[in-house]
């Protein structure tokens with residue numbers, strides 16, 4: 001479904017990714033782990049069109065989207081939940097969700113959008129209870145749910161998730177991870193960046209370890225969970 005070939009990316013003259021190649025099959029959960037600053041978020045931004053200074057190729061469903069705008073990449077079926085959620089903090093839950101579908105809004109299809117919103121509410125009942133609450137006043141866990149909910153308003157085929165567990169209590173993290181698995185079982189392919197390596201490797205079909213802008217290791221979740229280097233560096237034992 002997604003194939004990245006020899007991707008290099010730059011902030012000005014600074015190279016942030018070096019020759020990264022990765023593939024993702026439809027229906028999979030693939031995760032990326034790695035230290036702070038390894039280039040994980042930058043990698044997701046290259047896929048979703050938020051970083052344009054790059055070489056190499058991003059192929060989605062057989063077509064190159066390497067130089068597409070962020071808008072047109074959403075239209076192709078890729079949604080990105082950014083690190084740190086990036087909600088419209090002064091707007092309420094419903095308006096944040098609606099904005100997730102704005103590329104698809106046409107006069108006359110608001111029924112479709114409210115139907116989609118109801119599907120998001122089925123997945124995250126707490127968002128329904130809080131539908132008129134201002135996003136900036138939600139708890140951290142609720143904000144993460146809203147960020148994911150907003151991203152899936154466009155019914156993406158591929159969801160890019162950047163550190164969904166960031167700053168959340170363990171119980172909320174496991175709740176969010178089971179929702180990610182649920183979304184995947186319903187057909188959404190997932191590319192997950194996580195600091196919580198244990199959890200990420202546990203739910204992934206395949207994983208990559210990034211180090212200084214390169215892929216250092218790759219393997220199934222089980223293979224990496226058993227790898228001595230991974231254990232020492234990322235699993236804390």
Ligand SMILES: Nc1ncnc2c1ncn2[C@@H]1O[C@H](COP(=O)(O)OP(=O)(O)OP(=O)(O)O)[C@@H](O)[C@H]1O
Nearest residue numbers: 011014016034035036037038039040041042043083
């Ligand atoms: N807008 C930017 N301009 C210049 N340098 C940047 C920019 N964004 C990120 N960088 C640099 O690129 C490198 C990779 O950053 P990135 O955010 O991709 O890492 P990360 O693996 O997601 O880290 P973390 O785990 O802390 O989120 C870092 O050295 C960072 O300082």
Ligand SMILES: [Mg+2]
Nearest residue numbers: 040041042083
């Ligand atoms: Mg990051």
